[in-house]
Amino acid sequence: MENSARPTIMITNDDGIDAPGLRALVRALLSTNLYDVRVCAPDSEKSAVSHCITWFHPLSAKRVEIAGATAFAVSGTPADCASLGLSKELFPTLPDLVISGINMGSNCGYHIIYSGTVAGAREAFFHGVPAISMVGGKSNVQDFLLAAQACLPLISAVLTEIKNQRYPQHSFLNVDVPTDVVNQKGYKLTKQSRSIVKMGWRQVTSENQGGKMLSTMTMEKASFNPSEAQQPTTQQELTLFKREVIGGEIDESGSDYKTLQEGYITITPLGALSPAEVDSVTYFTSWLPTVVEHASPSAL
Structure with missing residues (x-):
């Protein structure tokens, strides 16, 4: 500048x-x-x-x-x-x-x-x-x-x-x-917390209404016409799956x-990627030598 x-x-x-x-x-x-x-x-x-x-x-x-x-x-x-x-x-x-x-x-x-x-x-x-x-x-x-x-x-x-x-x-x-x-x-x-919005899947049929997923990762009810969904061509093919929020937030x-x-x-x-938490790094630091000790020559 x-x-x-x-x-x-x-x-x-x-x-x-x-x-x-x-x-x-x-x-x-x-x-x-x-x-x-x-x-x-x-x-x-x-x-x-x-x-x-x-x-x-x-x-x-x-x-x-x-x-x-x-x-x-x-x-x-x-x-x-x-x-x-x-x-x-x-x-x-x-x-x-x-x-x-x-x-x-x-x-x-x-x-x-x-x-x-x-x-x-x-x-x-x-x-x-x-x-x-x-x-x-x-x-x-x-x-x-x-x-x-x-x-x-x-x-x-x-x-x-x-x-x-x-x-x-x-x-x-x-x-x-x-x-x-x-x-x-x-x-x-x-x-950065450990909170996460988990995603599930639900089959959309004529009996249950669909919705649309927002960029906020929340659900907004929306009218859905089952006839607009892609219909199965065989009995083995499912009609449609719809994403829905099934998770929550962790209070930290x-x-x-x-x-x-x-x-x-x-x-x-x-950063570019979230690093592992300290307790995990500590665990793997002590764990890895035991792997090497017990590894057979043929596995190395």
Whole structure:
């Protein structure tokens, strides 16, 4: 970042380039008149695709009009968009910061691995570019702008650290804004919890209604016409399975999930992959020598 230049921020997400959360974040950043804003986001919703990338097929990138920003809609995943946006094929230089979001929902605990939003930030981290994954809690659409505005001081502070070459290079940030944005209690540094949203499967028949899975990983009841489902061609073929949430959250002091529920904006540093917990490492450190001791010569 040059001293005389305005910081450049590239935005991506997994809800798609037309998502209200992304547009609210662009609007909030541009309202400060402090940043050059770029957008490189999926051309359609790509929620819960994790870090999926496009490998064998070409991508298309189309210019999209977003007032005040240079924007491209890409026929790929969030990780694709982050990678392409940093390739210098669409933009002439690297951004100072990548922000993935703001999306509806919450990204806490182990189910971060499912998140395309987090993957967009993680891909930037892989490229050596500071990144923030950002979600706006389970808020209404009109709260996205408030969530973005609540995060502006954090974004400004991160860019200051980057400019002064003090920002750590071995992590990226996952930020969750609570449901009640107006009454949020401020920022709090948290750790990734062990909470997880487990997924089950249910056969959809004429007797049970379907639903649609949201990017928040919660279920919303929706009308379902069994005739719209693919019908079995043989008696051995099942008609259709529908995903449903069957898990819950683990309450851990100081964790992202618990702190978010307490009304704080949670800031959780993440690495490329979550390391094993200390007790597991301790166990395997003492266990591995016993394996070697008892291994037969033919097995080595």
